[in-house]
Amino acid sequence: MTDASQPAAQIAPRRTPGPIARTMRRLPLTAKIGAAILLMWLITVVTVQLWPLADPLQMVGRRLQPPSMDHWLGTDALGRDVFSRTLHGAVWSIPIAIVVVACAVAIGSFLGAISGFFGGWWDTIIMRLVDVTVAFPPILLAMAVAAMLGPGLANASIAMVIVWWPIYARLMRAQVLEVREREHVEAAVAGGAPPLRVLRVHVLPLCWTPTLINATMDFGQVVLLAASLSFIGLGATPPSPEWGSMISEGATRFYNWWIAFGPGMAILTVVLATSFLGDGLRDLFDRRSQ
């Protein structure tokens, strides 16, 4: 009910925020905190080279110094600045997590969509492949693949994609199976649309919600798995400042706790932030879980 005497300026609709801004506004507080932490890490990744930090690969002080004003998180066994190395570690871990999740989502969703939409032999072959893959514990499979390909972050990434794609294949298949039975899909077929077009235009755009939520949550898990592989020597090779290998260096020097503290906190914050954000997104978008 609009009051006629109201000045026009007040009746005029305010500029409505875009869909992303609106979504952000409706997120619970924890998810907002998660998003903020992730944003900070992303900014770090992009700008860390410009910061006045010690060189992460050079000896910049005495060995094994506890935290001080000069070295906020102390120095490691080779006299390198742990704080600087932790921040530079993000440049390894976070882009890798993005690439791994993106590849897993792309491969898994593609195969899952084919499997769910066309059914029959496609479905049988792809889903049995998924079954075989998920039959192994993820870390064991990743270790086996990484060990087979040899150490290095690129190989570790391939290993992680192999571990992760089946989850997305199943998610996408389930979603496609549900959406393809909807009436607008039948209407599209009755309108003469060929199968691939029906899949692309009328089915897939309605299938992304669970995948998006899961990808957000998995982002932290991939950071963790990448660190785990590096920890056991199958990921990053020294002297790269990778979080997992840094923790592995610190693990042998328990009394110099600060060596593992920096990268440990980094992993903790990333994993927690993605969990918070993923949970919040699920509360917003996935009606079934409520």
Next chain:
Amino acid sequence: MTAPLLEMTDLRIEFTDADGNRAEALRGVDLSVDSGEVLGIVGESGSGKSIAMMAFLQLLPRGARVTGSAKFRGEELIGMSSARIRKIRGKAIGCIFQDPLSAFNPVLRLGDQIAEAILLHDRSMSRRTALKEVERLFELVAIPQPAKRIRQYPHEFSGGMRQRAMIAMALANRPELVIADEPTTALDVTVQAQILDLLGDLRKELGIGLVMITHDLGVVAGIADRIAVMYGGRIVERGPTDPLFYNTAHPYTAGLIGAVPTLDGTGALRQIEGTPPSIFNRPPGCSFAPRCTVAQPVCHQTDPALRVTGATDSACHFPLTTVTPEVAE
């Protein structure tokens, strides 16, 4: 005389379920539609009225076995290659669905969605021209402010407007035949009347053949030229609209007419007792016999053939036109 636009001869559909039980959903249907004609198909749920239309457009699930013939402009549709049938679906034969909300893709703007349907069949047209065409279609189906409306999503339309948009989509490629599957069921009565008027007008303007599938005799009474009443996967009565209402031959049709409320009606509505038979377990004789008030022993033994009985064709051993005219007053 030229061949009818669509002619179905002895169309049969058989399903086999997971346990190997066979069920005949359609048991020999003969029907035809001419250009510019409105054919009403009336029946209860499960009588086979929608499935007959889905059969010749090859929209049935894979387990269905379709036999018989359905010729469109003289061309056989049953067993046609999927590439060829795709050129007919949405191009020469348009479909209007029951629920206009679920029949639209919720994440596409209506203009884009209907333009998409046009571009599918005309690759040479530009997107912009297609959108202009959608605007023209919206005007044709009397949607106000078409230029603004084509940029809206389905949820921004009211039920009646959405059904108009659905009709616009069915007409997008200037089809010769439009199949409307319960086009007014999801709408309230006043909107229902508007949509029926619109369909009637469009039929006259564009000279298209229209097949109107419904469970409501009242819906087709005003618009159809001919009506086919289906029961248990067969046509039980078929004929021009007026005789079908005033010289009803089949007891089932009479029962349906008796179940329609009248404006002056003070008496109780008559209902047809019982429920339709399961398609896995059809009675050997006439499928309507178990519910029929005038059934004789022979009705339970042999299924009557569809034959001329008075002004309409009906499949009944004892058509009302020759026995008791009391229902058809």
